[in-house]
Amino acid sequence: MWLFMENLFRWFRSYLVCSFKGGDLERLFNMCRHQHIECWNMTLEKGCCRCRICLRDFWKIRSFISKTKVRVHIEEKHGFAFFLVFLQKRKGLWIGMTGCILMLYFLSAHIWKLEFYGNSYYTDEKLSKYLSEYENIHSGIWKQTIDSPSLEENLRLTFPDISWISIRTEGTSLIVSMEEMVKYDAETDSRALPRYIVAKKDGEIVSMVTRSGIPKVGVKDKVSKGDLLIDGINEIKDDSMTVTEIRTVGADGDIYAVVTETYNKTYEFLKTCKKYEKPVFRWTLSIGNQSFTFGKGPGSDEKNKTYDHFTEIFCLFSDIYLQKDQYISFETLPEWISSAACKKQAEDELSDTIREFSEKGVQILENNVKIVMYENRAEAKGNFVLIESIGENSETLMDEAQNGEIGETHEYNRIND
Template sequence: MEWIFQWIRGFLKCHLKGGDMERFFNLCRHQGIECWDMSYSEGVCRCCIYLDDFRKIRPFVRKTKVRVKIVERCGLAFFIAFLQRRKGLWLGMAGCVAVLCFLSAHIWKMEFSGNSYYTDERLEKYLSETENIRIGSWKKDAVNPVLEENLRLTFPDISWVSVRKEGTSLIVALEEMVKYDAASGEKSKPRYICAAKDGQIVSMVTRSGVPRVHVGDTVKKGELLIDGVMEILNDAMEVAESVPVGADGDIYAKITENYHQTYPFLQESRNYGRASEKITLSFGKHSLSFGKNPYSGDDRVTHDHLTEIRKFGPGIYIQKDIFRPYTTVPSLVAASRMKTKAETELYDTIRKFEEKGVQILENNVKILMYDDRVEVKGNFVVIEPLGEEMNMLPQVIQNEEIGETHEYNRNDD
């Protein structure tokens, strides 16, 4: 930061040569004159000195016979003097600023989003002919609340509209109401939005329909969230008409997603014990054996049986039988491979959550190692969309409504 103050104050880069330079700098220091960036080579001393201090060193120069040469002028005062000699530069800068301010005060782009029935051309034509807002119009002429109100009154099928200005763009975002199918002459069926899973609602925006739950409520799978039928009441507060408007909205809930995967070890290794041998000598039809199979008839011990035969002539041979007990244990290679597979699939599950825009609040999944398997279990606490569009209410909800009606009728009786 110091160089900024030096530049604002203004300074000179000087070369000093000859005379008594040591006495010169002592006099400057005694008078409070600051010199910095000092260096000396080949009889020349280089230093920097403030502009206002430079005017004070003249008597010291005469006393010490030092020759001072100004090499470079730096600072705000010299920069202003430089600009004063170049009036064209000032005019160009002022012109650029004026043009920039003029252009940024106009609308040069229009963007529309959320429209399907009303085309961009139709909306642009309305803004141009009725509101006198077109490409190149002043931004101050586009008053957001007035435009929003006029669009809703002019286009009755628009249920919600937002107009905002970003830079030189006019952005119009709107929502259209559910329309009837004019070709078939039938009204669109009422739609409902029900809970696809159990969870606690953390955010809810209803664009059309009647919300049946609120933020903070805990809902179960299949529970009605937004009703697509709007009931119109008469003066006696009785239902005069049920109008299908179609349920539309965004509902986000905190949901617990359970995760459980098991990866058994498919490969095993054997730990062999001490081997036993049996040697048999054969001479034609006669044989003589030394040793025996100690594991014959014992189903609790598994063993390998290896046989070696060495012949010495017709009917003469020696047979050697080796019996090796063993126990099977999981292979370290299989355990490592299964653990790597478990970690990879767990990472893929988390990545799929992120790709869907699901926010993970808690990750309570653990990888457990056992003697014969790798087990991954736990749960994720996430925030994700909860609503599921349905053309008919679930049977459970219909039965509940019928039960409530019957109970109400019995009370009347």
């Protein structure tokens, strides 16, 4: 760090790389030392001394050079003074730099983006619309025209659910930070449990842990899809076993069962592939409600061609968007795939399926999938025997839904009668 600062200081002072030859070199450098003139990076080769010296000190040693009869040659020039000479010869560069600085100053004096933090009930669009229509604050407004205290007061009065708000400018962005009033709801404070847990697949129960509710099945029981596993309704009975009260406690638990899952995929040797041509680009610049299009899309004389269309949208500033449309024409051609490649694809997808089971925590008991090769295709077929969670949350049972439909039919028939 110290070396960097020293080199930077010398660059601002400006220095020369000189070579001294002939005469009395020793006397010359002794005179420089006596006058506290610094020379650094000195090298001596074949009677020629090469070193660096500050520009101001170089003018001081002119009398020393004439006394010692040393020949001096300036090889390089470095520093701020020579950089200014370089700029004086290029007026266009000065004009460009000045114009760039003025443009940056002009653009930085405006607000180009509105940012909202802490809002959940009031959306960004709603707040932006209010600022634009009633406060005349929009993208491109001068920073000096924004009265933050007055704007904060108006927002608090207009939106009563805002308990605290702060408005500040940061760069070219207007930052609106706020806090909204939160209403405490005791019912939503605790996690809502489902009324029932039913089976989502057919299987045989191997493990069951009930945390809340009444279990309706046990280990080694065979269940079908839709069967009730845990009931979240608790019936309170008296001494005569009469139901006196029904409480909804919710159903919660972990149920694992042995299930069989079928696997069947076909891989044809004859497939179709796309042969792409050179892409065509179209750019659309949207500023508010105005849009400008550059480039061209598919021509009207190319309607018979098929294209893949890709769109990307870039947000440059608030209300300023750039859309890039890419059209790539292609031709569909038949393609034969070797039997070895088809078999490898089937093996890879089978391995991916097994890995997905492992990532989901599903235990594989049996893998009965086999890959069979035919003349024009390869088939991977069979089944997996798995141990997985089969519990599914539900608010109604299948029997209850059917009973509800029947009851509505009877009521409808009674009214007609």
